[in-house]
Amino acid sequence: MATLEASVSPPVRPSTHVGTSTDGYAGDGESTWTIAQAAQATGVSVHTLRYYERAGLMREPVARAASSHRRYTASDIAWVSFLTRLRLTGMPIREMARYARLARAGAGTETDRLALLTEHRRRVLDRLHEEQRNLAAIDHKIAHYERIIR
Amino acid sequence: MATLEASVSPPVRPSTHVGTSTDGYAGDGESTWTIAQAAQATGVSVHTLRYYERAGLMREPVARAASSHRRYTASDIAWVSFLTRLRLTGMPIREMARYARLARAGAGTETDRLALLTEHRRRVLDRLHEEQRNLAAIDHKIAHYERIIR
């Protein structure tokens, strides 16, 4: 698995995608990431980044340079990183989309967002416990084989 | 989720599938389960039971009555139950098939089976730990919302 939060230094100066101003991106001097850099930084593929955007998982469509290339902000990166936490704990895309929709709607939806995360947390904990029970059964079997082999 | 190891009393006498001897099943008086009972007992669907057999996950093809209906033994049930542990801890079907193949081959493959399970155990533990880290991040976010909402 590609390491999450890999060692991609936040491009303090906008980095290898040159042309900060030739670039047409009207973001107020904030440093941005290209899609390839964002992929590195978040540990997901560029395909998946585009897929996530299409699927409505971003709080808002990612900003574009004049070239129509995506420009990810630090906050986009953080958002995607959190999304991967949700994914890795088994949240389906549909539900992440719901969470994103709530976040997009802004203030007033915090209670709903909290409820969604709390419910997810409960399910994750349940699964974690079940997984531990299953692991115990496997350990048991392993012990059995160790006894047999001697 | 259908409860694993549900309350299906082992049919001490071969149970609701009648005709023990009209049945043609040459198993030495051992009590057996129909596929529906086996599904109940293991918590997987009858479809999945057939699928597992096709996929080569059984140590040997399940015994049949003269009617060509499957008859599961207690040991089949135990085997499937263990398979579900492996599945629920994320082992792919292909690898379960490999495990089954080794078990089918019988004595002499214990070392390989042990290695397979040990390796699986390691991966499960890793995932468990990662899952816990992800959960911590989610908890953190939850705390954030709780602070906001007051």
Place this chain on the structure above:
DNA sequence: CTAGGACCTGGAGTGCGCTCGAGGTCAACC
């Protein structure tokens, strides 16, 4: 002016683990 490389879009393809449907057999019961 050409070539290369990073990126774009829309849509098709993939792998996994089931899940389901059609059409059939068989035994029991009315």
Place this chain on the structure above:
DNA sequence: GGTTGACCTCGAGCGCACTCCAGGTCCTAG
């Protein structure tokens, strides 16, 4: 002897989360 119901096989279909492809744009470097 007809109906019901549990089961059978073979093969197709499904939902999910990507993953990839074709054909194109844009910018930079030689």
